[in-house]
Amino acid sequence: MKLTSNPSSSNMTYALEIKSGDMVLSLNTLLTPQVYWSMGKERRKIINRDGAFVYSDDKDGNSTWIAVLGNNGVITFSNLGTGASGAESSIKIPNDQCATPEPCGSYYVCSGSKVCGCVSGLSKARSDCKSGIASPCKKSTENNATLLNAGDRVDYFALEFATPFSKKTNIDRCKEFCNKNCSCLGLFFQNGSGDCFLFDWIGSFRNSGSGGSGYVSYIKVANNGAGGGFVAPKEDGTAWLWSIFSHAARVAHHGTVAEGVQ
Secondary structure: OEEEOOOOOOOOEEEEEEEOOEEEEEEEOOOOOEEEEEHHHOOOEEEEOOEEEEOOOOOOOOOOEEEEEEOOOOEEEEEOOOHHHOOOOOOOEOOOOOOOOOOOOOOEEEEOOOEEEEOHHHHHHOOOOOOOOOOOOOHHHHOOEEEEEOOOOEEEOOOOOOOOOEOOOOHHHHHHHHHHOOOOOEEEEEOOOOOEEEEOOOOOEEEOOOOOOOEEEEEEEEOOOOOOOOOOOOOOOEEEEOOOOOOOEEEEOOOEEEEEOO
């Protein structure tokens, strides 16, 4: 079962589905979907004999709730029986405003309560905070692109869920992998483990704070000059999910996401 949102303003869509016994949210990209939330790693869930639950603070046990997957990649909950005066549940999935793929737009860094700014490495090279690459696998693009250090103290929403392209390697080999793969638009290299992650689409970065993320990041940019400005994504349009979990999961009382356990 797979439920897909309406397209965002950047024409990206999000999906909620069951994979390998876990419920996940992911961004649909051309090649490899980028997962950014899973029930298995949800810290708010409470596990009992009936399954894994995420609770809001709603107290009305007789309410009927639906889940709404917005085109911003966030699941919210609405009460069907409250009418126009009813309010949304306080729970959102994911809870962190910077934990979705596009809170600020591609190549922007999200901090705190969705404060956005161009990633430092790119802001020094291009005034529009864009990579300048429209069709990465065209020969003209492959021969006119370079890897640029994204800057310090940046993290990426998909790293917690992604599988490394290569393990126990080094930064030079990781960069070589990306340069030889035309679909690679960015890489993350973890110094401690030697894991190399390649991505065919780059969304918003996250500020990792003064302690750093433990990753070195490079993004592929065109060698030509900078362009115009940036238009932030709008958060309108939603996909209403009336029957969201069908057998594998269910939307229950108290603004709950429930994952069924056999």
